Amino acid sequence: MKKTLLLASVLAALSAGNFAYADDDDCYVPMSKWQSRDAVRSMAEAKGWNVRRIKIDDGCYEIKGRDDRGRRIEVKIDPATLVVVEFEYEDDDDDYGEKKRRRNKKGASAPSGPITPANPPSNGLFSPGSKPKVVTQ
Numbered sequence: 001m002k003k004t005l006l007l008a009s010v011l012a013a014l015s016a017g018n019f020a021y022a023d024d025d026d027c028y029v030p031m032s033k034w035q036s037r038d039a040v041r042s043m044a045e046a047k048g049w050n051v052r053r054i055k056i057d058d059g060c061y062e063i064k065g066r067d068d069r070g071r072r073i074e075v076k077i078d079p080a081t082l083v084v085v086e087f088e089y090e091d092d093d094d095d096y097g098e099k100k101r102r103r104n105k106k107g108a109s110a111p112s113g114p115i116t117p118a119n120p121p122s123n124g125l126f127s128p129g130s131k132p133k134v135v136t137q
Contacts, residue, residue, distance in 0.1 A: 025086045027078050028058035034079040037061070043082045051071065058098055 037054050040061050045053050048068030055062050061077040067089060076086040 021042040025060070025076055027076075027085060029059065029080045031079065035082055040077055040079075040082060043077070044075070049075075 016126055040063065041051055044065070049063065050066045052064070052065040055064075056079075057076065059081050063073070063075045065073060065078060067073050072090045072100070074088045074090070075084055076081070076085050078085050100111055
């Protein structure tokens with residue numbers, strides 16, 4: 001009975017520990033390889049972002065500010081490569097008056113605007129007034 005209880009306790013502790021590592025937007029980079037906050041600020045300003053705050057969160061740099069269209073953003077940056085790990089922007093004009101968050105994960109660049117039927121992506125797959133063309137390689 002004691003062995004069964006001990007085994008159940010160990011398994012419960014191990015499974016709880018696995019959930020702590022399930023977050024995929026953390027950065028695991030030694031501090032010796034980090035770039036400076038000035039480099040982060042320069043990268044953000046080169047993208048047209050107005051930086052209000054740079055802090056460290058989950059081992060990543062986190063930028064809070066506004067994008068080039070004036071929307072509030074929160075961006076996680078890999079401290080060694082300065083690659084965008086997570087991008088969120090908050091939109092205050094939803095139906096409930098709450099903040100909306102939109103996410104791009106793992107190195108995706110910031111969205112340049114909504115993609116709607118009136119504004120299809122300019123990748124050559126769509127022509128006005130026709131069905132989408134399917135290209136396979």
